[in-house]
Amino acid sequence: MIQPASPGQGAHQSRLRELNLATVVRALFAESPLSRAEVAVRTGLTRSTVSRLVDDLIAGGLVAELAPTGTGGRGRPGVPIVPARGTWVGVGLEVNIGHSAVRLIDLAGDVVAEHVVQADHTGSDPHRTLSEVSELARDLLAGTSTTAAVAGVGLALPGLVDTERGELLRAPNLGWGVVPAAQIVSASFGGDRPVRVGNEADFAALTVARLAPGRPSQRSDFLYVSGEVGIGSALVRGSEWVAGRHGWAGEVGHICVDPDGLTCGCGARGCLETVAGQRALHAAAGVESREELLARLAAGDRTAIAAVEAAGHALGLALSGALNLLDISVVVLGGHLGELSAQLMPTLSQELELRVLASPFDPPQVEPLVIDRSPAATGAALAALEGVLRDPASWISVPSVGAGGA
Incomplete structure (x- = not known):
């Protein structure tokens, strides 16, 4: 006679199912399309278990089946599974x-x-x-x-x-x-x-860090620096951002680059964003917009060039300290810093080469983010x-x- 499962066994089975569902989802979202057989190989779960779990994920609208392609073992067509669209x-x-x-x-x-x-x-x-x-x-x-x-x-x-x-x-x-x-x-x-x-x-x-939900990009370790009116940053390791104990990590914009500099909105003097922030940079260059700044730079305007050189110098000082501290060699620039990366690079690269201790062995790489406002x-x-x-x-x-x- 079959004995009913005890409450403890039921809870254990339920928890095991939750863990296995998460394991299958991670495999399908990290690399798709995959067949059920391929998911079983990547996760170590049995094919029958994977098949039942995938059926649940399809019913819940998390993944979807494509038309069969090729063979999926023993002569049967393989059915590709992908993240669901529009659910x-x-x-x-x-x-x-x-x-x-x-x-x-x-x-x-x-x-x-x-x-x-x-x-x-x-x-x-x-x-x-x-x-x-x-x-x-x-x-x-x-x-x-x-x-x-x-x-x-x-x-x-x-x-x-x-x-x-x-x-x-x-x-x-x-x-x-x-x-x-x-x-x-x-x-x-x-x-x-x-x-x-x-x-x-x-x-x-x-x-x-992501190409799509759950799918890591090729950039797994980097410092992202965001530039708008202020300047923020985020450290990413292993494709996950490092938030710090309270979630406050990444305030590169408030690293001091000039103790006798202008007063920042935070109340301190000489923060990076008082020199390289968009509002500060426009004021120093005597322009009203990014487009006007780029036009002045293209025309060889000395005031605009000097403002960008000062911003590149200040950014180099702040980033050098951050890279030395964090043991990171890739910097991704977003916002107005990404748009101005070509103009910032001469001064910025010079500072990084001079100040980052590991630069002779692992030169810092600075990459602009594809423009997205x-x-x-x-x-x-x-x-x-x-x-x-x-x-x-x-x-x-x-x-x-x-x-x-x-």
């Missing part, structure tokens, strides 16, 4: 000094819809601004033809963020103090989806989706009996 979306929100952005991205990494609004948020009311960008996201969701469900919301902000509590602690360039950002955005979405709040540079760095919105959406990939069992409504064994 679940991550909502990426970004509020920065000069713009707001919303980007909807599905599990395949496709941009379903997006909207960017140019606006000066300096000194704005945080509750009103966050409610407005949330409303923009809801309108975008309502206006698309997709029937995808919202997996989660990511919110990128330019300041010091308590990632555990979802609070913005300080954003000097916005003029915002302690703001319960996750609570405000969650209320706007009805409180039924998780909201992940992070620093804009951290989320932007995720777009460099709101990479943090993309990263915020990816972060929201990766919550699904970490715990796929919670997003599947049709469990498969007996899918826990290996």
